[in-house]
Amino acid sequence: MSIQNEYLNGLMERVIQRDPGELEFHQAVREVLISLAPVANARPELIKEGVMDCLVEPERTIKFRVPWEDDKGEIHVNRGYRVQFNSAIGPYKGGLRFHPSVNESIIKFLGFEQTFKNSLTGLPIGGGKGGSDFDPHGKSDAEVMRFCQSFMNELFKYIGPDTDVPAGDIGVGAREIGYLFGQYKRLRNEFTGVLTGKGLTYGGSLARKEATGYGLCYFADNMLKAAGKSFEGATVVISGSGNVAIYACEKATQLGGKVVAMSDSNGYIYDKDGIDLDLVKQLKEVERARIKVYVDRKPGAEYHEGCVSIWNIPCDIALPCATQNELPLEGAKALIKNGCFAVAEGANMPSTPDAMDAFQEAGVLFAPAKASNAGGVAVSALEMSQNSMRFSWTFEEVDERLKTIMSDLYRNASQAAEQYGMAGNLVAGANIAGFLKVADSMLAYGLV
Ligand code: NDP
């Protein structure tokens, strides 16, 4: 697909020329500019006033050295990042990712997408993302602690409860957030909601752990119901077995679906009887084991090396919940061939652009990440509210708010798509609805 606006086409070229190696960032920007072309055509002031040019350039990028000592006394040096992308509608907000693949392009694409996603939640949060090429796999708790403390020794200068509020993402869960928050508190001598995803004993919100996976299924449920379908009796395939995948599996099962496969970066498990989620939680949340251990403890289940062939398993609903570009065209073709009728993205940008096109051409219901995985950051914003009030809501109260946020979000994205002549296209609808609130705020501030 091409960008149907001459100026935005040129802008895309400039984005590529400015940072030629940042392929993930180009991919994310191109998808958004394709969706925004009809808006820019209808509202030329957005180009004239510089909104579009500012939109694709982070307000600030922080890049730093993170030295740390392993248990043997050897020194390692990793790279840390925080991209503060857009603060038009609130403090920068977005996760931290610790994974060896992390580089500036990946953090920029995530920060860019976060800006639209956060706007879609309807809550006052801007977009940011950070992380490091540090790999927590196989490290001791003490090593992870020293790394997190060193990371925060630099990051604390740039964040704050009204400035920038990080959270978790791949490789950053409750343990890492605990070490990061502890170090921030030591350095600043203050106890504020500067991070979300905190433990429940020190300011975390009930239902934050579940929020992304649950929110994904709430969004998918809205999309399915509008098409006269549901999770009830559906076979579901979920990639990943981390925070998002586990709670997507829990909610999809509660809504009547049968999840038959999950994965990690080495391979996937297939359990025709339905995934035993207690076992997955024990392996992943307690033992930090590989997913293949599942088959040692669950007779009859199969393990297959490699990730991409998980999409060859026949299913009705696919929920990619691992990482970017994990669902390529060949995976999309296999899903379509096997009669899959809905795909809802739990990970950020998991489908490649050609896979997304294939789903839409085949009439598969498609929920794009910015909309369907927004439940996590939405509950993060609710955690910020509770921290500011020095009060906490019950699990049920937070879960109810999450449900409302996800159904409002579905409605807004569908209506925006319809308004711009692309009914049913939630990719365009989410990009447009997320953009408009940010753009109107940027226009109100004038060029600074
Ligand atoms: P976790 O670290 O808890 O889990 C990540 C899962 O994805 C693991 O099973 C991991 O396997 C797998 N994975 C990671 N990288 C790769 C890779 N390169 N190839 C194949 N598999 C991979 O992270 P989350 O569950 O938090 O995040 C999953 C996705 O959801 C990410 O895209 C994240 O950006 C997105 N997301 C997360 C939110 C949150 O609240 N946590 C909110 C919204 C989106 P392994 O252990 O082998 O690495």
Ligand code: 2IT
């Ligand atoms: O991609 C995401 O939305 C997240 N990793 C969650 C961000 C947050 O601030 O809760």
